[in-house]
Amino acid sequence: IYYSFSDTISSKIQDLFRIDEKSGEMWTAGKLDFEDIQSYDLEIEARDRGTPPLSGHCSVVLEVLDVND
Numbered sequence: 001i002y003y004s005f006s007d008t009i010s011s012k013i014q015d016l017f018r019i020d021e022k023s024g025e026m027w028t029a030g031k032l033d034f035e036d037i038q039s040y041d042l043e044i045e046a047r048d049r050g051t052p053p054l055s056g057h058c059s060v061v062l063e064v065l066d067v068n069d
Helices: none
Strands: 002-005 017-019 026-028 039-047 055-063
Touching: 002 017, 017 039
Parallel strands: none
Antiparallel strands: 002 039, 017 026, 039 055
16 A cells, blocks of 8 residues: 545645655654644545555644744
């Protein structure tokens, strides 16, 4: 199984996050600013290498906390 962002996720949002194709582990790759966006809804797709390939998806909601206040 390999993991990726759904095609519905904008490239701007994809630039802020990374996903390990093999494990599905996610981490931030850019600065997240609470004043800009308070939460992200990331659609993730998991696909196998079968014939035909099967896929599933999930939604990961990430809430940004404003630590300055």
